[in-house]
Structure formats: structure tokens, C-alpha cells
Amino acid sequence: MEHMAASLDDEAFAAMFSPEWLARTTQWRTEDGWLVEYTTSRVRHGSLDGLFACFVYEPYGRGSRSGKPQQWKRAKTERCDTRREAKQRALMHYYEHSPKAAAQHDWNGTSYEGRA
Numbered sequence: 001m002e003h004m005a006a007s008l009d010d011e012a013f014a015a016m017f018s019p020e021w022l023a024r025t026t027q028w029r030t031e032d033g034w035l036v037e038y039t040t041s042r043v044r045h046g047s048l049d050g051l052f053a054c055f056v057y058e059p060y061g062r063g064s065r066s067g068k069p070q071q072w073k074r075a076k077t078e079r080c081d082t083r084r085e086a087k088q089r090a091l092m093h094y095y096e097h098s099p100k101a102a103a104q105h106d107w108n109g110t111s112y113e114g115r116a
Helices: 002-007 010-017 083-097 099-104
Strands: 025-029 035-039 052-060 071-080
Touching (some): 025 083, 035 083, 071 083, 083 099
Antiparallel strands (some): 025 035
């Protein structure tokens, strides 16, 4: 493994292990076990080259119905032009799957209640 990592450049190594290449991400786990993730930097190369993205992962397999999943599959990928848009879409998906958090933060489905 060390030889392979030493012989490949950064982009070739990323291509082998990351289907969307490299980008820094933030990930949240929802109340019902889903994962919501968005990129905090632009994706390098691949189908999302130069864009930000939001990903939603659905739990499956053992523990998925009890709220303690160990495996997830990607349910949705959204392309975004700005980091702010990616974060807003990630928040929308997070609150969709976390009703307690949505109520606590006055989320009405598209924006925060009582804020201009």
C-alpha cells in the first residue's frame, strides 16, 4: 500500500478511492439514522468538477430500522454553485429527517421562522 501511495500522484490516488475525487466535507447524522453531507471546498475533477455538492445517504442493512445503522447508500447527490447553497440544501435535508431539531431551530421547511 505504501509503495502504491508513493508511486501515484494526489489525483490518481484520489481517483482510486473517491468516486467524486477530493473535497473537504461536513457530515451530519440525522435523528432517523440518515447521513447528510456537503462539501466545504470545490470538488476537484470528476463529474462535479469545480462545483460544491450535497449528498444524502440512506441507511440500509443491519440496524437501519432501529436507528443504529452501520451501512449507508447514497440516495441523492445535488450540485451547487456556491458553498452557501450546498449548506442550505444540506440543512433542508437534515431538518427533513430530524423533526425535533427542526422544531427547536424554528425551521419551517425552507427557512427559519421569524427571521428576515
